[in-house]
Amino acid sequence: MSAAAQRLLHPVWRALLYAALIAWAVVDIYPMIWTALTSVKTNREYFDNPFGLPAEWHFQNYPDAWSQGRMNLYFLNTVALAAGVVLLSLALASSTSFVFARFRFRGSWVLWTLLMAGFLMPVTTRMVPIVVFMRRLGLYGNMLSIIVVLAAAAVPFSAFFLRAYMETIPRELEEAAIVDGANMWQVYTRIILPLAQPALATLGTFNFITAWNEFTMVILLSRSDSTFTLPVGIRFLNSSRAADITGTAAGLVITIVPVALVFLFLQRFVVKGMTAGALKG
Amino acid sequence: MHRTAAQRSLRSRLTGYGNPLSLFLFLLPGFGVYLLLMLWPSMQSLYYSLVEWNGLSTNITFVGLENFTRMAGDRVVRIALENGLRNLFLLLAFQVPVGFLLAYLLSQQVRGRRVFVFCYFLPILISEATMALLWSLIYNGRAGLLNGVLTSIGLEALIVPWLSRNGTVQWAVLIPGVLQWLGFNVVLFLAAIDGIPQELFEVARLEGATALQEVRHVTLPGVRGVYVTAVILAIAGGISPFLYPFILTNAGPLDLTQTLMTYSFEKIYAAGGLNRNLEWGYGSALGVLHLVIGLALSGLTWYLGRLNRERWQA
Numbered sequence: 006m007s008a009a010a011q012r013l014l015h016p017v018w019r020a021l022l023y024a025a026l027i028a029w030a031v032v033d034i035y036p037m038i039w040t041a042l043t044s045v046k047t048n049r050e051y052f053d054n055p056f057g058l059p060a061e062w063h064f065q066n067y068p069d070a071w072s073q074g075r076m077n078l079y080f081l082n083t084v085a086l087a088a089g090v091v092l093l094s095l096a097l098a099s100s101t102s103f104v105f106a107r108f109r110f111r112g113s114w115v116l117w118t119l120l121m122a123g124f125l126m127p128v129t130t131r132m133v134p135i136v137v138f139m140r141r142l143g144l145y146g147n148m149l150s151i152i153v154v155l156a157a158a159a160v161p162f163s164a165f166f167l168r169a170y171m172e173t174i175p176r177e178l179e180e181a182a183i184v185d186g187a188n189m190w191q192v193y194t195r196i197i198l199p200l201a202q203p204a205l206a207t208l209g210t211f212n213f214i215t216a217w218n219e220f221t222m223v224i225l226l227s228r229s230d231s232t233f234t235l236p237v238g239i240r241f242l243n244s245s246r247a248a249d250i251t252g253t254a255a256g257l258v259i260t261i262v263p264v265a266l267v268f269l270f271l272q273r274f275v276v277k278g279m280t281a282g283a284l285k286g
Numbered sequence: 287m288h289r290t291a292a293q294r295s296l297r298s299r300l301t302g303y304g305n306p307l308s309l310f311l312f313l314l315p316g317f318g319v320y321l322l323l324m325l326w327p328s329m330q331s332l333y334y335s336l337v338e339w340n341g342l343s344t345n346i347t348f349v350g351l352e353n354f355t356r357m358a359g360d361r362v363v364r365i366a367l368e369n370g371l372r373n374l375f376l377l378l379a380f381q382v383p384v385g386f387l388l389a390y391l392l393s394q395q396v397r398g399r400r401v402f403v404f405c406y407f408l409p410i411l412i413s414e415a416t417m418a419l420l421w422s423l424i425y426n427g428r429a430g431l432l433n434g435v436l437t438s439i440g441l442e443a444l445i446v447p448w449l450s451r452n453g454t455v456q457w458a459v460l461i462p463g464v465l466q467w468l469g470f471n472v473v474l475f476l477a478a479i480d481g482i483p484q485e486l487f488e489v490a491r492l493e494g495a496t497a498l499q500e501v502r503h504v505t506l507p508g509v510r511g512v513y514v515t516a517v518i519l520a521i522a523g524g525i526s527p528f529l530y531p532f533i534l535t536n537a538g539p540l541d542l543t544q545t546l547m548t549y550s551f552e553k554i555y556a557a558g559g560l561n562r563n564l565e566w567g568y569g570s571a572l573g574v575l576h577l578v579i580g581l582a583l584s585g586l587t588w589y590l591g592r593l594n595r596e597r598w599q600a
Contacts, residue, residue: 022391029388030405032465037408039431040420055429056438101316104309116313120320126328127580129526129547129573132554133334133341133566134327157323160316189308218413220529225555236415240533250423260416268404268411276407280474 037261044254051251066255070242074252075230076259079238083217086152086234090216091209093156098163098208099201103193105164106171107179123161128221139226146228154222159212166281170204171197210271211278214264235260328577334570341554341566353571363572366544370525370579372456373545376464377520385471385516390505392472393479403476406469414463418533421462425449425534449535452542459531459543474512482508514591521583526576546576 043051044066046059054060070076105117135154136145144150178196187195198205220236227233230241242249242256268275299305335353339346357363388406392399409417424431425448433445448458482504490500506513526546531537537548544552553569 022394022396026388026391026396026402030402033405033409033469036420036424036431040423043423052429055431056434097316097319100312104312108304108309110306110309116317119325120317123320123324125522125577125581125584126324127526127547127573127576129550130331130570130577131324131327132550132573133570134330135323136341136554138323138327153319154323157319160320160324164316183303187303189303189312192303193312214411218411218415220413220415221551236413239416239419250426250429253419254423257416257420261412264411265408268408272400272404272407275411276403276473279407279410279470280477 040254040257040261043251044258046251048249048251063251066252067259070252070256070259074242074256075233075238076235076242076256078231079233079235080259082148082232082238083234083236085148086155086219086223087213087216089148089152090155090159091212093152094159094163094212095205095209097156098160098167099198099205100193101160102164102167102171103197106168120161120164123158128158132221132225135222136225145226146232147226148232151219151223151226151232154226155216155219158222159215163208163212166208166278167201167204169281170201174200207274207278207281210267210274214267214275217264331570331573331577334567335574336571337567339566341564349567353568354575356568357571357575362541362544362549363546363575365541366526366546366549369456369460369527369531369543369545373460373463373524373527374521376457376460377524378517381464381468382471382513382516382520385468386475386509386513388468388472389475389479390501392476403473406472408469409466410470412466414466414529415533417462417466418530421530422449422534425458450539452539455535455539455543459534460527462534463527463530471516474516475509478509478512479505514587517591518584518587521587522580525579525583546572546579550576 039056042058043055045062045064046054047063050059050061050063101120105113139145139147139150139154142150174197178200179192182192182196217234218236219234223232223234223237227237230238239253239256239260242253300307336348336350337346338349338352392402396402427433427447430448432448436442436444446454449455486504486508487500490504495503528545528547528551531543531545532548532551535543537544537552541549550569550572553563553565553572
């Protein structure tokens, strides 16, 4: 850790400093702990004792949410969607950013600016045309349409991130390969992609979480709940059985835990990916 | 016959490494999909904003600017814009400054810094839809977390129907999003503070600067670029909150928590065929309004940030 703004503080100030930091951590984390505790109570116990530890640990909410609440289907859908978006967006963005990182040609500046304009386009503006387009293709209600739409939405940031990284890769290896007669495809697959692995991993993690959490496009392009993902499907836990607060809490835990685990193990990747655009921009 | 150098170079430009055809083929997948599913739809909505259409029939009527003149007199559009301004106020007056403050505190050689960053950042990674559902449990009137906490510290008097009282609900649906994304600003500012050269702080200390003077003259100027970015991000993303009002109150009661996006979504989304009042033309016009406001505000912030930089350098 760098000692950036280190200053010798009076112990009282230091205690206040920790108090403020801990208070904010509690604001962020306590609701989740409370949700986890709620998920192991019965609804009856919840209303008697909404905040304490459960008198008896009641894990039945989990299998209920998983099978009756269709969380099993939503979970598999979410995995498929996130994996599809990650693979497709990395393939699309890496080949595109390879060109922008290594070549200047007439109009390349214009194309790049058009690509970066994607940062400024709210999803509200493209909802209608995308639904019309997918209906016309006969892909409305198909998971494939959601994957492609989300991958396309991921292209601007992914290309921005990968281009910046690829520009830091030294050119010597490539130049040697070109002299030996390598073509672009060989340079791309054998030199650029292997060397860009750290950036691809960071970006993949970021795109995975974004797709895992997507709501708007999933609900907009779904014909029925057969293509729902966790963030969309979880809403119906409560309406399927009236006021099932503890069952909903179990569903929330099922949705949150995978992302929390990814974060726990890949904290550095995740933070870097999330903040890269803002720090460079 | 010998080819001239010029001929050779033309030939190698057309067939050699990095020739136009292979550049085109490399750009095509990524740029093509982006063009087809991002850029082109965003422009098409300009056309849809000029029509009247229920989204299902083949009957699309061109109505010119009628959707836009209708917006001018639409009470819900005014509410949506007011809620956007409420959110911007919360972001700029609370989220960004508190984010800076927490980052500053974390930069003071804090033990367990990684744990704090984990706690602050975790909410960002959870889908807003999930967090919104969690907040519906927090705001729950019978046994919600918020009312429970208020009761246990003797502040029952403050309890109100959070999600139905006019004047309260408008803020209640915005605050969760402001809190969820605050950690993002913490991490941004923390990285910026870490990037300030250590010597600047040492010089300030040698000259006997107080902690406040140090913040004013070293830390704040050092994070200026990130500050502008944080403000632009807040404005671009903050003018039209969506999932919290949509899930917590379904943009109600009586449209009180509508935003540009919830209103647009309501005009577009069929909800399993239950919504029969679909107006895809009007919904698109609302989307165009969102785009225009977002562009104008981001442009303005960027411009002000640049003006400000010039003044600082002068």
